[in-house]
Each structure stands twice: as C-alpha cells, then as structure tokens.
Amino acid sequence: MDxxxxxxxxxxxxxxxxxxxxxxxxxxxxxxxxxxxxxxxELEARKEAKYRExxxxxxxxxxxxxxxxxxxxxxxxxxxxxxQILKALDDARP
Amino acid sequence: xxxxxKRRIRLVVALSAAVLLAGALxxxxxxxxxxxxxxxxxxxxxxxSSYQLTGKVVDGSVRxxxxxxxxxxxxxxxxxxxxxxxxxxxxxxxxxxxEVIITVRKEGATFVGERDSLVTKCPSKFTExxxxxx
Amino acid sequence: MATVGRALLILALVVxxxxxxxxxxxxxRGRDEWIASGRRSVYAIALLVTGAFGILEVAFLRSDFxxxxxxxxxxxxxxxxxxxxxxxxxxxxxxxxxxxxxSHWSTLVLFATRKQLRRVAPYATAVLLGFAAFFAALLxxxxxxxxxxxxVPADGNGLNPLLRHPSMMIHPPMLYSGYTLFTIPFAxxxxxxxxxxVGAADWIRATRRFALGAWLFLGIGILLGxxxxxxxxxxxxxxxxxxxxxxxxxxxxxxxxFIHSIMIQEKRGMLKxxxxxLVLATGILxxxxxxxxxxxxxxxxxAFGASTLGVPFVILIACLIAGSIGLVVLxxxxxxxxxxxDSLLSRExxxxxxxxxxxxxxxxVFWGTFWPLIAExxxxxxxxxxxxxxxxxxxxxxxxxxxxxxxxxxxxxxxxTAANARRNFVVPVxxxxxxxxxxxxxxxxxxxxxxxxxxxxxxVVVSVGQEFWRGVSVRRAMTGENPLVALGSLVGRNRRRYGxxxxxxxxxxxxxxxxxxxxxxxxRDVRLAPGQSVRSGGYTFTYxxxxxxxxxxxxxxxxxxxxxxVDVSRDGEHVTTMRPERGYYPSRDIEGLGPVGRFFEGEAxxxxxxxxxxxxxxxxxxxxxxxxxxxxxxxxxxxxEAAAGKLPAALEGQALGVALKGIVNTYLSDRPExxxxxxxxxxxxxxxxxxxxxxxxxxxxxxxxxxAARRRVSARYAARVAEDLGRA
Numbered sequence: 003m004d005x006x007x008x009x010x011x012x013x014x015x016x017x018x019x020x021x022x023x024x025x026x027x028x029x030x031x032x033x034x035x036x037x038x039x040x041x042x043x044e045l046e047a048r049k050e051a052k053y054r055e056x057x058x059x060x061x062x063x064x065x066x067x068x069x070x071x072x073x074x075x076x077x078x079x080x081x082x083x084x085x086q087i088l089k090a091l092d093d094a095r096p
Numbered sequence: 097x098x099x100x101x102k103r104r105i106r107l108v109v110a111l112s113a114a115v116l117l118a119g120a121l122x123x124x125x126x127x128x129x130x131x132x133x134x135x136x137x138x139x140x141x142x143x144x145s146s147y148q149l150t151g152k153v154v155d156g157s158v159r160x161x162x163x164x165x166x167x168x169x170x171x172x173x174x175x176x177x178x179x180x181x182x183x184x185x186x187x188x189x190x191x192x193x194x195e196v197i198i199t200v201r202k203e204g205a206t207f208v209g210e211r212d213s214l215v216t217k218c219p220s221k222f223t224e225x226x227x228x229x230x
Numbered sequence: 231m232a233t234v235g236r237a238l239l240i241l242a243l244v245v246x247x248x249x250x251x252x253x254x255x256x257x258x259r260g261r262d263e264w265i266a267s268g269r270r271s272v273y274a275i276a277l278l279v280t281g282a283f284g285i286l287e288v289a290f291l292r293s294d295f296x297x298x299x300x301x302x303x304x305x306x307x308x309x310x311x312x313x314x315x316x317x318x319x320x321x322x323x324x325x326x327x328x329x330x331x332x333s334h335w336s337t338l339v340l341f342a343t344r345k346q347l348r349r350v351a352p353y354a355t356a357v358l359l360g361f362a363a364f365f366a367a368l369l370x371x372x373x374x375x376x377x378x379x380x381x382v383p384a385d386g387n388g389l390n391p392l393l394r395h396p397s398m399m400i401h402p403p404m405l406y407s408g409y410t411l412f413t414i415p416f417a418x419x420x421x422x423x424x425x426x427x428v429g430a431a432d433w434i435r436a437t438r439r440f441a442l443g444a445w446l447f448l449g450i451g452i453l454l455g456x457x458x459x460x461x462x463x464x465x466x467x468x469x470x471x472x473x474x475x476x477x478x479x480x481x482x483x484x485x486x487x488f489i490h491s492i493m494i495q496e497k498r499g500m501l502k503x504x505x506x507x508l509v510l511a512t513g514i515l516x517x518x519x520x521x522x523x524x525x526x527x528x529x530x531x532x533a534f535g536a537s538t539l540g541v542p543f544v545i546l547i548a549c550l551i552a553g554s555i556g557l558v559v560l561x562x563x564x565x566x567x568x569x570x571x572d573s574l575l576s577r578e579x580x581x582x583x584x585x586x587x588x589x590x591x592x593x594x595v596f597w598g599t600f601w602p603l604i605a606e607x608x609x610x611x612x613x614x615x616x617x618x619x620x621x622x623x624x625x626x627x628x629x630x631x632x633x634x635x636x637x638x639x640x641x642x643x644x645x646x647t648a649a650n651a652r653r654n655f656v657v658p659v660x661x662x663x664x665x666x667x668x669x670x671x672x673x674x675x676x677x678x679x680x681x682x683x684x685x686x687x688x689x690v691v692v693s694v695g696q697e698f699w700r701g702v703s704v705r706r707a708m709t710g711e712n713p714l715v716a717l718g719s720l721v722g723r724n725r726r727r728y729g730x731x732x733x734x735x736x737x738x739x740x741x742x743x744x745x746x747x748x749x750x751x752x753x754r755d756v757r758l759a760p761g762q763s764v765r766s767g768g769y770t771f772t773y774x775x776x777x778x779x780x781x782x783x784x785x786x787x788x789x790x791x792x793x794x795x796v797d798v799s800r801d802g803e804h805v806t807t808m809r810p811e812r813g814y815y816p817s818r819d820i821e822g823l824g825p826v827g828r829f830f831e832g833e834a835x836x837x838x839x840x841x842x843x844x845x846x847x848x849x850x851x852x853x854x855x856x857x858x859x860x861x862x863x864x865x866x867x868x869x870x871e872a873a874a875g876k877l878p879a880a881l882e883g884q885a886l887g888v889a890l891k892g893i894v895n896t897y898l899s900d901r902p903e904x905x906x907x908x909x910x911x912x913x914x915x916x917x918x919x920x921x922x923x924x925x926x927x928x929x930x931x932x933x934x935x936x937x938a939a940r941r942r943v944s945a946r947y948a949a950r951v952a953e954d955l956g957r958a
Contacts, residue, residue, distance in 0.1 A: 211755075
C-alpha cells in the first residue's frame with residue numbers, strides 16, 4: 003500500500019468519525035419535546051387528510067358524483083371531524 | 097341483511113375466488129409446463145412431447161436452413177448432444193459454444209424448436225470470459 | 231486508488247453496522263444524540279459510497295485495466311459514453327450502484343423527516359442501514375469491484391455490443407432507483423409496526439411521495455427495458471415473461487396496489503393490515519428482484535452465470551419474510567380497522583377490487599416465475615412455463631384492471647347513489663360499446679380479448695375525459711377563466727387526483743397498444759435471395775440488394791456489417807426503404823481463432839429497420855448467411871498464419887485490412903441469401919405514447935403542493951376549517 007492511499011484513507015476516516023460523532027459530543031437537551039412534536043405532526047397529517055376528504059367530497063358534488071343531500075350529510079360529518087382534530091391540535095401545542 | 101352476515105358472505109366469496117384461482121394455477125401449470133431437461137435426458141424422449149432444453153451449442157454444428165438454423169445442443173458438462181432444428185431468426189447473442197434455452201418437440205429423429213422460444217444467455221453477464229482469462 | 235475504494239467500502243460497512251446499532255440504542259433509551267448519530271451514519275455512507283463509485287467511474291473512463299472489472303467490461307475502443315455505463319454492466323458494479331442509490335435515497339428521506347417521526351424514524355434508519363450493511367458486506371467479502379489484475383492487459387474485453395444502447399445509461403439506474411426507493415416505505419412500515427404507530431397518518435404522509443417515486447422509476451425502468459428489447463434486439467417483441475422481467479414487475483404490481491389502498495387508510499383508517507402487508511411485500515419483492523438478477527437460480531437471458539450470491543440473499547429474504555410476518559402478527563390489535571366499508575358502490579370498494587386484481591396478478595406472475603422451483607420441489611423435475619400460460623391469466627385480469635381504472639374516477643368516496651352512477655356512466659359506456667360494435671364490424675371480433683381491451687380502454691379514456699370536462703366546467707362557472715387556464719388551475723389544485731387520472735388514461739392507451747400489437751401483428755421469418763419478396767400484414771417486403779461496410783474507430787476496426795436494402799410497398803405504392811443489418815464485432819480471443827476468422831467470431835448485433843407510425847409499425851431484421859464466406863476466411867487464416875512474423879507489423883495490418891475488404895466485397899458480389907424477420911404490427915407506438923402520459927401524470931401527482939400557510943389559532947374551529955379549506 004502506498005503512503006498517499008494510506009493518508010487519504012486516514013483523512014476520510016477522521017472526517018467520517020467527526021461527522022457521525024458530532025451529535026454525541028454535543029450536550030444539548032432537546033429530547034423532552036420529541037413526544038409532543040410527534041403528536042402535533044400526527045394531528046397535522048390527520049388534519050390534512052381530513053381537509054382533502056372535504057375537498058374531494060365537494061369535487062364529487064360538483065362533478066355530479068354525490069347528490070346534494072348525500073353531500074350535505076357527509077360534509078357536516080367531515081367538518082365535525084375536522085373540528086375535533088383542530089381542537090386536539092390546539093391542546094397538543096404547548 | 098345484518099352487516100356481520102354480509103361481511104361473512106363477502107369473505108366467503110373472496111376466499112373461494114382465491115381458492116379457485118390457486119387451483120386453476122396449480123392445474124394449468126402442471127398441465128402446460130414443459131419438463132426442463134438437458135440433452136442427455138432427451139435420449140429417452142417420447143415423440144410428440146415438448147421439453148424445455150438447456151445446454152450448449154456444439155462447436156461447428158450450426159447450419160443454415162431454408163428459414164432458420166439446424167444445430168446440436170450438448171450437456172453443459174459432457175458430450176451427449178441432440179440435433180435441434182429451429183425456424184426463424186436467432187437471437188443476437190446466439191453462437192457456437194453459448195448456452196441456450198429452447199422449447200423443443202420431438203419429431204422423428206430431431207427436435208424441432210418452438211417459434212420464438214430460443215433464448216441465448218446474455219454473455220456479458222457471464223463471468224465465463226473473466227475466468228478463462230485468469 | 232483501488233485500495234482507497236476498498237477501504238471506503240469497508241468503512242461504509244462498519245459505519246452501517248454502527249449506525250444501525252446506534253439508532254436502535256437511541257430509540258430504546260430515548261437518547262436523541264444516538265438517534266442523530268445513526269442518521270448521520272446514513273449521510274456518511276452516502277458520501278463513502280459516492281467516493282467508491284467515483285473511483286470506479288474514473289477507472290472506467292481512464293481505461294485503467296489494472297482493475298479486473300474494467301478489463302473485463304471496457305476497452306480503449308469503447309465510446310466514452312458507454313465506458314461510463316459499463317461500470318454497472320458487471321455484477322460487482324451493479325451491486326455498487328444499488329448501494330449508491332440506496333444510500334442517496336435513504337439520505338434524502340431521513341433528511342426530509344429529520345424533525346418529524348421521532349419514534350418511527352430511528353427504526354426505519356436501522357432497517358435502511360441493515361440493507362446498506364448487507365450490500366456493503368457483499369461488496370467487501372464476495373464481489374469486490376476493486377479487484378486488481380496481476381498482469382495488466384494492453385486492452386480490455388470491451389462492453390458487450392448488445393449493451394451499447396442509450397438505454398444502458400438510464401435503464402439500470404431507473405430500475406435500481408425503483409427497487410431501492412421501495413425499501414423506504416418498507417423501512418418506515420417496520421418502524422411504525424415496532425413503535426405501534428402503524429395506524430398513524432404521518433409516516434404514511436412522509437413516505438407516500440417515495441412510494442410514488444419508486445413506482446414511477448420502476449415503471450420507467452421496465453418500459454425502457456421493453457423499448458430496448460423492441461428497438462435493439464433482433465426479436466421484435468417487447469415483453470417475454472422472462473424471470474428477470476417478471477421480477478421487476480412483481481414489486482411494481484404490489485406497489486400499484488399499495489399506492490391506491492393507502493388512500494383508504496389515510497381517509498378512513500381502514501385496511502391497515504392489508505396496507506402494511508402490501509408495503510412489506512413490495513419491499514421484499516424488490517429485494518427478491520435484485521436477487522433473481524444476481525443469483526442465476528432461474529434460467530433467464532439476464533442471469534449471471536456462476537454467481538456466489540445465492541446463499542446470502544436467500545438468508546436475507548428469509549429473515550425479511552419471517553420478520554415481517556412476525557411483526558404483523560404481534561401488532562394485530564393496533565392494525566384493527568377504525569371504520570367499515572359503507573357501500574359496495576363507492577370508490578373504496580372499487581379500490582379494494584383493484585387491489586385484489588393487482589395482487590392476484592402479482593401472485594400469478596410470482597407463481598409462473600417460480601414454477602420451475604415449485605415443480606422441482608413437488609414432482610422432483612424442473613418444469614417451465616411459457617408466455618401463453620402467463621397470457622391466459624394476465625390478459626383477463628388486465629382487462630378488469632383497465633375497466634376498474636375507468637370506474638374509480640367517476641364514483642364517489644364513501645357512497646355513490648345509483649342515480650348518480652347512471653349519470654356518470656351513460657356517456658362512457660355508450661361510447662365504449664359504440665366503438666366495440668364498430669370495431670367488431672371491422673373484423674376485430676376474431677380476437678375477443680383484444681376487442682374487450684379496446685372497449686375497456688375507450689371506456690377509461692371517455693370517463694376520465696368526462697371528469698376533466700366536468701371539472702373544467704365547474705371551475706369556469708366559478709371563476710370565468712378560459713378553458714385552458716381553468717384546466718391548469720383545476721389540475722394544479724388537485725394534483726393527486728388529476729395526476730392519477732392521467733396515469734389511468736396512459737395505462738389504458740398502453741394496454742390498447744399491447745392488445746392490438748399482440749393480437750393483430752403479422753410476423754414472418756423467411757429466407758430470401760436478392761429480388762425476392764415476402765408479404766406481411768398487407769405490405770410487400772422486397773430484398774433489393776445486399777450491403778456491407780467496415781466501421782472503424784480510432785484507427786481500429788470496430789465491426790463488419792452485412793445488411794440488406796429492403797423496399798416496403800403496399801398495393802404497388804412505395805411506403806419506405808429499410809436497411810437492417812447485422813454487425814460482427816471482432817473477438818478478443820486472439821489465440822484460439824485465426825487472424826482473419828476472429829473478426830467474424832465475436833459478438834454480433836442486429837441493427838433493425840423500423841418505420842414507426844401512429845397506426846402501425848413496420849419492423850425488419852436480417853441475418854446474413856456468412857457461412858458462404860467461410861472458405862475465403864479459412865483461406866485468409868492460412869495465408870496470414872503462414873506469413874506470421876515474416877512481415878513488419880504495419881504491413882501485416884495493411885494486408886489484413888485489404889483481405890477483410892476483399893471478403894466484404896466477395897459477400898456483395900455473391901448475391902447472398904439472407905434470413906429475414908419482418909413484422910407489421912398495429913398501434914405499437916401507443917405503448918410508448920401511453921408510457922409518456924403515465925410518466926407525466928405520475929410527475930403531476932408527485933409534484934409538491936403549495937404549503938398551507940400558517941393558520942391563525944384564535945379563530946373559531948368551524949370557521950378555521952372553512953378558512954383553511956378556502957386558502958389551499
């Protein structure tokens with residue numbers, strides 16, 4: 003093995019060790035937030051899915067796939083579900 | 097109809113469809129598949145039955161015919177060989193010494209290849225060349 | 231540099247193992263710093279493997295034949311473009327490409343989700359690192375791309391001429407991107423199962439785009455392969471149910487099922503077990519696909535010969551299957567459905583049906599592909615199934631699938647009433663049946679399955695067209711925009727929906743092309759002498775005269791081609807002139823063959839003649855009868871062998887050139903017979919047009935939507951819902 007290759011390998015090794023050990027060398031304490039952030043993210047995802055569902059129902063009404071009556075019932079139900087999610091979101095946010 | 101019952105009916109219908117499909121698969125695949133053989137297996141072949149033949153094209157055996165080629169296929173290891181007659185254009189990588197897969201039917205003393213069934217293994221992907229070099 | 235490359239791979243393996251352990255430790259102990267370190271391991275591997283791949287590419291581009299793989303797969307006469315692509319024509323090179331793509335896609339997903347999914351992501355990281363460790367280990371211990379030759383040859387073997395096609399540059403990276411991207415939903419599903427988050431919406435939201443991307447890339451890869459086969463190989467087909475083709479189709483089918491059924495879970499919290507099983511199955515099938523190509527356990531044109539990779543792959547796949555089943559069973563309570571299907575006349579029900587058909591199709595393809603092994607286990611003899619068997623099952627299933635892809639878009643979520651259904655189906659059904667009657671009258675009734683596919687395809691095109699029309703009308707009524715603007719904003723605001731619809735239209739066109747070109751093609755294999763002709767599909771193909779040429783590159787002979795000028799006419803009118811030919815590349819095996827003979831004993835490739843059109847393709851390939859040249863070639867061999875060493879090298883080269891020219895001219899003056907394959911086949915072009923439509927639709931569905939603006943927290947909830955909905 004020639005010396006240049008050895009030096010290159012050692013340099014890469016040092017860089018990689020520095021890269022992956024950086025978080026371990028830091029002494030920050032952020033982890034308490036993790037759980038609540040997860041919950042918020044989950045609710046955000048649910049909210050978006052619900053909104054999409056409401057929009058889809060409206061599209062279905064406009065393009066003649068749902069009758070007025072079916073849409074009214076469905077829309078009311080979906081919006082009620084969306085309100086639930088928003089409430090939960092506000093509760094989950096610190 | 098109560099929903100639980102409805103669901104059970106749906107499940108039964110779905111399951112029986114699956115069982116039917118599975119049964120049909122087993123039956124037809126047993127019926128329509130060809131035995132995969134090497135040339136030495138074909139020495140006792142019955143006329144009229146089809147086989148999927150795998151082996152190597154014998155050096156110097158390829159002859160052009162009116163609308164295809166005649167050649168002999170031998171065992172991967174060994175010298176037992178059978179004559180094969182194939183009509184149609186041969187695939188690009190087809191050459192003497194190459195490994196081929198072909199569906200054949202015994203007719204008289206020779207084996208007649210099924211149209212479009214001739215497959216030559218892609219040689220670039222073989223490590224054969226490299227091993228021969230080293 | 232080979233040492234450095236090898237060291238980088240060893241380092242990648244070590245980092246992968248460390249990162250997987252760090253992620254799991256961090257997840258169990260709730261230590262964020264270890265989780266972050268695990269994630270950074272993925273970034274580090276991406277850098278390391280990029281370095282290793284770069285070294286290999288440089289070796290190929292510089293034709294450094296001290297690398298065994300460069301000597302075996304490239305040469306100084308290989309064009310630069312193909313030198314770059316030759317890196318992944320070998321076993322070891324393609325494994326390295328796999329690892330490269332895996333590490334980059336993993337980096338992308340983990341970077342994108344670094345602030346979310348705090349519980350699921352660490353396990354997903356560990357799974358992805360596990361895959362990386364597996365492939366790195368193969369590259370370190372089994373198939374190293376950095377093996378050196380003791381004796382450096384003057385020139386390499388060259389890239390197989392068959393692989394010299396522009397597709398070589400994109401087809402493998404696309405397929406591998408598809409395969410590796412499918413491991414991402416797999417990894418997150420495993421994480422979600424472990425952390426009991428499988429019912430959650432956020433991991434699905436985070437990986438949806440990757441699943442869609444995987445589906446798109448794999449689809450493009452498959453289609454490029456089909457196009458390559460059609461336009462390059464002297465065969466004239468685009469699909470042969472070859473095990474390797476099937477292996478790429480399997481994850482694509484289950485992936486298609488998954489991207490549909492996941493919508494039901496997102497909306498309704500239903501089908502969780504089904505979805506998670508589909509994701510896991512798709513990930514495993516992607517690995518299985520890689521394994522089939524690498525191992526050669528099934529006879530295939532793509533199979534690598536003596537491969538040593540069978541055992542490690544079988545162990546990996548067995549672990550994946552056992553682990554997946556175990557996880558799903560352990561988490562069955564979390565997988566319970568939150569809702570029930572409201573009605574059989576709803577989009578959910580159609581999606582479910584589409585899923586069943588797709589999974590049935592995947593099962594059929596799986597069964598047929600592995601039948602040689604199943605039969606060997608059952609009956610003791612290996613048996614093989616041909617394309618007709620596959621067609622028996624896949625054709626009817628494909629027709630149902632196309633039909634469903636037209637029904638889905640015009641039926642409402644949750645519940646459709648019969649009256650509405652009627653209103654939506656009248657036009658498409660009438661149009662499709664009308665076309666069916668018309669086609670039947672024109673003679674298509676002789677092929678009922680093809681006719682059924684045409685009718686289904688027409689139904690899809692009209693029903694989706696009607697959807698677009700109605701959507702545009704609604705927008706115009708609301709905003710008064712001109713139709714094109716209305717169409718743009720309609721699609722822009724509902725990218726997933728209308729992108730998906732476009733994909734349906736594209737698939738319908740593609741299947742119509744497949745049905746027409748298989749049912750109504752006319753292929754002839756015939757041996758002709760100059761002046762003779764053959765008829766196929768109403769066209770007359772006349773072999774006018776033979777052609778020949780010698781191509782050189784950088785002063786070295788590249789190939790000798792023998793071809794034909796073929797005149798195509800219809801009812802006495804000239805349609806086109808084609809020049810199919812077959813090129814013979816010199817063999818590198820200099821010792822075993824004669825000095826002249828070696829120029830005819832190497833690889834041969836067909837250059838096909840193709841006249842593609844909207845209505846039909848005309849395709850020709852020819853195989854010259856070079857056996858007639860054999861006496862001349864043998865004569866040449868004798869002369870040059872006798873003269874070997876007696877002439878100066880330059881003079882010998884010149885003499886060889888003259889001799890080859892003489893042989894080539896002999897061929898021309900001989901009025902040689904040749905074997906032709908002529909095909910006339912309708913609507914093939916629609917397969918490629920359909921693919922492009924699918925691609926565009928997929929891109930639209932994949933394109934990121936506008937980020938919802940930050941909401942005011944104070945508004946009343948119902949008003950906030952209305953406001954949020956109005957904004958996006």
